[in-house]
Amino acid sequence: MTRQDLRRKLQQIRRNLTAEQQSEAARLVADKLEQRLSNRVPQQTTVAVYKSFSGELPTSAIIQKLWQSGFNTVLPVLHPFAKGHLLFLHYAPDTPMTTNKYGIAEPELNVQNVVPLPNIHVLLMPLVGFDSQGNRLGMGGGYYDRTLAQWHNGNRPNLSPIGLSYNEQQVEKIPVESWDIPLPEIITPAQHWRF
Numbered sequence: 001m002t003r004q005d006l007r008r009k010l011q012q013i014r015r016n017l018t019a020e021q022q023s024e025a026a027r028l029v030a031d032k033l034e035q036r037l038s039n040r041v042p043q044q045t046t047v048a049v050y051k052s053f054s055g056e057l058p059t060s061a062i063i064q065k066l067w068q069s070g071f072n073t074v075l076p077v078l079h080p081f082a083k084g085h086l087l088f089l090h091y092a093p094d095t096p097m098t099t100n101k102y103g104i105a106e107p108e109l110n111v112q113n114v115v116p117l118p119n120i121h122v123l124l125m126p127l128v129g130f131d132s133q134g135n136r137l138g139m140g141g142g143y144y145d146r147t148l149a150q151w152h153n154g155n156r157p158n159l160s161p162i163g164l165s166y167n168e169q170q171v172e173k174i175p176v177e178s179w180d181i182p183l184p185e186i187i188t189p190a191q192h193w194r195f
C-alpha cells in the first residue's frame with residue numbers, strides 16, 4: 001500500500017471512532033502524559049500542543065490540564081514565507097486566534113509570541129499512523145518532518161518529540177522515505193512506547 005492509500009485508510013478509521021471513543025482515548029493518553037511530565041517543573045517547561053481536527057486524538061482536555069499545572073504551551077503556525085515549515089507561538093487562554101488554510105485554529109502571527117525550537121521541551125505531534133519501530137505518518141505536508149529534521153541534527157538536545165495516537169492507528173509497517181525520522185516516544189491509550 002502506498003503512503004497516500006495508507007493515510008486515507010487510517011484517516012477513515014480515525015474519523016469513524018465515536019465521540020465517546022475519542023474522549024475516552026484522550027483521557028487515557030492525558031493520564032500517561034501527566035506521568036511522563038511529572039518529573040518536570042511546569043513553569044520551566046514548554047510543551048508544543050496541537051488543536052485537534054479531522055478525527056485526531058482530542059487535545060482540549062490535555063491542554064486544560066497542562067495550563068492548570070502551570071506548563072507553558074505553544075501551537076504550530078504555518079510559516080508565512082517558508083513553505084512547508086512551522087513556527088511555534090505562545091498559546092494561553094486569551095491568545096487571539098485565527099484559522100489557517102486547512103481550517104485549523106492557530107494563534108495570530110505576532111513576532112513577539114514566536115518561541116524558537118530550542119526553547120521548546122516537549123513536542124506533541126498528532127499521528128495518522130505509526131508502527132512498532134516508531135515510524136510515523138502525518139497529514140502529508142512534511143511540516144513535522146522538517147521540524148524533526150532540526151531536532152535530529154543534534155543541536156536540539158532539549159526537545160522530546162512525543163507522538164499521540166489512537167491504538168487503531170498502529171500498522172504493521174509504515175513505508176518510510178529518506179527524510180522520515182522515527183519518533184523516540186509514542187503515547188496511545190493502551191501503551192507508552194519508547195523506541
Ligand SMILES: Nc1nc2c(c(=O)[nH]1)N(C=O)[C@@H](CNc1ccc(C(=O)N[C@@H](CCC(=O)O)C(=O)O)cc1)CN2
Nearest residue numbers: 050051052053056076102104126138139140141143144
Ligand atoms: N491539528 C493539527 N495541526 C497541525 C498539523 C496537524 O497535522 N494537525 N500539521 C501537521 O502537519 C500542520 C498542518 N498540516 C496539514 C497538512 C495537510 C492537511 C490537509 O488537510 N491536507 C489535505 C490534502 C492531503 C492529501 O490527502 O494529500 C487533506 O488531507 O485533505 C492539513 C494540515 C500544522 N498544524
Ligand SMILES: Nc1ncnc2c1ncn2[C@@H]1O[C@H](COP(=O)(O)OP(=O)(O)OP(=O)(O)O)[C@@H](O)[C@H]1O
Nearest residue numbers: 136137138139140141142143144145146149177179
Ligand atoms: N526535512 C525535509 N526537508 C525538505 N523536505 C521535506 C523534509 N521532510 C519532508 N519533506 C517533504 O515533505 C513532503 C511530505 O512528506 P511526508 O509524506 O513524509 O509527510 P508526513 O510525514 O505525513 O507529514 P508531516 O510531517 O506534516 O506530518 C514530501 O514531499 C517531502 O519531500
